[in-house]
Amino acid sequence: MARVLYPGSFDPVTHGHLDIISRAAALFDTVVIGVYDAPPKHLLFTTDERTGMVEQAVKHLPNVEVKPYVGLTVEFARKVGAQALVRGLRMSSDFEREFEMAMMNKNLAPDIELVSLMASLEYQFLSSSLVKEVFSLGGYIDNLVPKHVSAAMKKKLRVVKEVGSLEKRSAQETLREREKLINESARESARKKG
């Protein structure tokens, strides 16, 4: 029974990830998708949100499971009984970093193999970070992510903007209050002097 782990941040899941997932699901008995809890990058979505979005995107694939994880990827691979890790490789950006990670993982867990699938031509230049950047600038991304993901992104952007404007408002109020206090104490000391 070949069981593999496809780990990543999936912030959010894109058609590029889904292409790798469906190709891996055709090759292996079971694909576990590991949604990494705390990658060293700025996240737009929480772990629960990222996991939920991946779950919804793969519900038509019976041999695919989705699980969030913390800590070392190879340890999680052992925990879920995976014999290999699956990674997607884009021509432009991934090779060096993936090679580095593969060597480190091999050092940590020589028994766990790595299977790299080349990104399909149409997804070579697709990344979650670019999707987020383009989207935050008002660009069209609906053909790059599943429908429920673009809906979640729209909702998230609204919340981010509202929180931003609330923070701005409260910062302005704090400044105004501080100015008021300074003026009052200046008036008070002028009264005392005079």
Ligand code: ADP
């Ligand atoms: P990123 O933030 O780089 O989009 P993740 O950490 O979510 O990526 O990626 C998980 C895995 O999916 C990695 O192996 C990454 O190289 C791969 N991947 C990401 N985007 C694509 C894509 N467009 N095509 C193929 N593989 C991809």
